[in-house]
Amino acid sequence: MSQTRTYTVTGMTCSHCVTSVLEEVGEVPGVTGVDVDLAGGRVVVTAEAPIDDDAVAAAVEEAGYRLENSGSSS
Amino acid sequence: MSQTRTYTVTGMTCSHCVTSVLEEVGEVPGVTGVDVDLAGGRVVVTAEAPIDDDAVAAAVEEAGYRLENSGSSS
Numbered sequence: 001m002s003q004t005r006t007y008t009v010t011g012m013t014c015s016h017c018v019t020s021v022l023e024e025v026g027e028v029p030g031v032t033g034v035d036v037d038l039a040g041g042r043v044v045v046t047a048e049a050p051i052d053d054d055a056v057a058a059a060v061e062e063a064g065y066r067l068e069n070s071g072s073s074s
Numbered sequence: 075m076s077q078t079r080t081y082t083v084t085g086m087t088c089s090h091c092v093t094s095v096l097e098e099v100g101e102v103p104g105v106t107g108v109d110v111d112l113a114g115g116r117v118v119v120t121a122e123a124p125i126d127d128d129a130v131a132a133a134v135e136e137a138g139y140r141l142e143n144s145g146s147s148s
Contacts, residue, residue: 015104019100019103022100022108023101027093031092032092032110033096033118034096035107035109036107
């Protein structure tokens with residue numbers, strides 16, 4: 001079953017930030033979709049399996065940004 | 075204004091294919107979201123600007139797969 005979680009990410013300022021986040025979060029195992037709302041500082045992640053918040057946090061940090069929360073289901 | 079286009083992609087068989095497509099299509103300039111439906115062979119792309127079908131096709135090929143159509147608005 002697919003699951004969707006929404007994260008708040010700080011520090012994204014331009015389309016290059018969006019690209020980096022898409023790239024890194026897209027590499028998290030099981031993830032099938034990533035949508036970044038730059039203006040709202042939100043990243044919506046969809047996956048086929050339960051989403052590993054720590055893996056998403058690590059991917060966002062790899063991209064150069066930080067999660068503000070540990071994600072909420074939506 | 076954000077725009078969404080749906081593409082049919084052949085050849086994706088597993089979650090590694092999904093990861094590759096997310097990564098490559100996520101690098102297309104202006105793209106803010108990528109969702110891959112492995113079972114349905116569909117890739118849904120969202121962007122802030124008009125989406126360049128050729129750039130999406132090139133990214134999908136870079137990932138190792140092929141677009142079956144040139145995309146449809148949705």
